[in-house]
Amino acid sequence: MAATPGAPTGGKATGWLDQRTRIGPLLAASLHVRIPMSAKTYYFGGIALFLFGIQAATGTLLALYYKPTPEAAYESVQFITSDVSFGWLIRSVHHWAANLMILFVILHLVRVFMQAAYKYPRELTWVFGSLLLMLTLAFGFTGYLLPWDQLAYWATVVGTEIAGSVPIIGESLLLLLRGGTDVTGDTMTRFFGIHVLVLPIATAGLLVVHLVLVHQLGLANPKRPEPRVTTPEIEKEPQRPFFPHYIIDELMAWYVLLAILVVLASVFPAGLEEQANPLQTPAHTKPEWYYLGVYQLLKVIPWKVIGIMVPIVGVALLVVWPFLDRNPEVVMRRRKIAVGGATVVIVGLIAFTIWGYVS
């Protein structure tokens, strides 16, 4: 319900602001709504959102000192870590939040899949969510190179080589990613631009759509499929305010995450290997943990084309899955094929990741 012009709502300050922004109706529509009592948070999505905010804030601070050239990048990271006031904290939080963000986006996806929250009417929410997962992984891939140390450089060499083995477009994709045949300063400026401009804008845009859809469609009930027609029973279901009752739960989870980040950054600060040396290949070059499963898969499958096509087809299936799964049921025991298949994929990925780590 829109506020009457000239009739300030709330206190004196908010009234003053509302008169000049007319923001009251927007807030009323987005925050001051009521949701079913049964709707509760599973935290993962909210935590991923919180971590994205942390990344945006710490990334902006890092960008104030970071110099994206092969000659200066390493030393600028060293400077940030050793000399800039609280630079170590900002960089370490950025490092750990990046890892945790990927972890929680994956956990969010698994939770949504297992509770069938992608089904009618939330198919598009899933599609945008899965695209956000891709963007998060791209954040990790492009950001990993930026310290320009041995670990970063050679992980990028290996990572881009994987992209280069994609059938038909592999060679062009490799040139596009690297900005040339090798990982050089051109690759770095490219990755930097993508990391701090393209991906944040794209992620913010998709996030807005994803959140608007969540807001508009409400939270899925894991116990029953979404009815296509509203019934009186549903309308009678008791409700509670979205703000602050629901949000307060999320806030507590964010606080806990903040505590985890502080502990990780303090006890295990982000390190730095030796400066990147294109002429000296380290003995064991491996990508980061979130690419390790796919990396190991590529290593053990003798047919390269099949090895690279498995993850590509897997990702494509993931994005369009809501349109392929025609089973209306949401309870896990009634979705044996989907849940069984997903369990096999998850266990397989974990196993390949561990295998890749120890091999």
Add this chain to the structure above:
Amino acid sequence: MPGDRMLHQPRLLRRVVRLGGTLTLAGLATFAVAFSASAESPSPSAAAAGSPAPSASPAASAAPAPTPGPSDTNWMYATPAPTEAIPLATAPPLPPRVAHPDGGDANGCYDCHSAVNEEQSKIAAAWKDSAHGQAEVACADCHGGDPGSDQITKAMDPAIGFVGSPDRQESVGLCGSCHANVDTMKASGLPTDQYAKYWSSVHGQQLITANDARVAVCTDCHGVHDVKKVSDPTAKTFALNVPELCSSCHSDEKRMEPYGIPTDQYDVYAKSVHGHALLDNKDVRAPSCASCHGSHDAQPPTSTTVVEVCGKCHTATQDLYMESRHSELQAVAPKCWTCHGTHDVSKPSSELFFHPTPPDYTCVTCHDLQTHTLRLELDQFDDPANRRCDTCHHPESQIYSQIEGISGAVTSAEEAYVDAEDEIQHAAGLGMITSDAEVALAGAKTSLIQAQAAVHTTKLTSIAELSADAVTKSNEAKALATAKIDETNFRRAAMVIVLALILLGVAYLWLTKRRLDRELERDLEAKGRE
């Protein structure tokens, strides 16, 4: 081991005279000791000394060393040094190349022999894959005959120069006929001095003076038909394979028994820093047998050359040694091997200064009671435990005090360095970036190495200065690491405070949530009643 090592020329000469006709035997022993000690043993050619005998040892004729100067007494072994009056047996004249008719592109030898039987086929195949086969050095170039003919009677006709298989003695000349020929070898770019070098070696001298064909000849190391380039990793002469090649004869007790040469050199070498680097780490820069003894001119280093032999690689250390009082002593001076050993060179440490408890000294430890001069009881240094300064320098001597000063300075520098290293590792283990401390530590390492190397000068002042510099730099590196550890402690303390604040925030939210839930419950109940 001969027990008659000595320091002084008069005694040496007496010993030479006493040995007389058994000079050959003494030479043999010399070679044995030389291989075990790798130290100076300028031994003369028994043949050149006018006592050639079938039983002449290789070492007796094995000293093509430069003529020693007046101060170069043979202080290690009771074998006479070669002088101009006792020259080495000279190399036999170089035979001409094997002549044979030009077969053009044909190689009838190969065609037939590869089909005769399995053994001959293997020989033919080995030749084809060999360096000679690749370089088109064909059968007739060594065996003579007519390669253009497929008739056995014609191809292998002695009348046209077929020489068959040369014996071991002849084989050296046969190889030399090409390999010592500058014109022939020009195209391959190979050196042509191996033939002359071989005859100057203990192997060559034993062959020429004693007609002893049991010694190593070219084919023993390089192969016969399967000759491989030295750069070929599968060649027996490839750097990494040389110790095993030498060991194939020199670790054979039966083969070495007539010469009295010890057979444990390979085992001892394999455990040394050199052997570890070459055999375990596959570092082709590390010295093998040939690096010190020579290859074609194999012989034990002599008194005058031992420092130069080690100095071929350890050039800076050699320069420092030449500044020392030790080098001035010349004959009675300790050389590289006295402290570091020969085949059993181990990583040097501060333990080389003193015995854990002072050894028992007797007058004869350092003095010749007959001549009242200094002497060096060399047998002592066979035992690594005795390779210590206080083996020679008595605790009550002035020099001993100086050694204590040197030891103290170097040890304190080493301890400071290790302390700094540990502190940096500790800081790195806490996740701190320690590159600045590591750079400082690298500077300390340089000073420490300089101080340790300066021990060879025996000059306390300069060693103390370098050691003090190393201590200062190590302490600076340690301070940088300590600052990082302090920083970590601060971070962790700050973390506890932040966690406490977060806990307070969560507690406040939880209480707020509880209040809101109760209010909501009351509202719902009120609505339900309505």
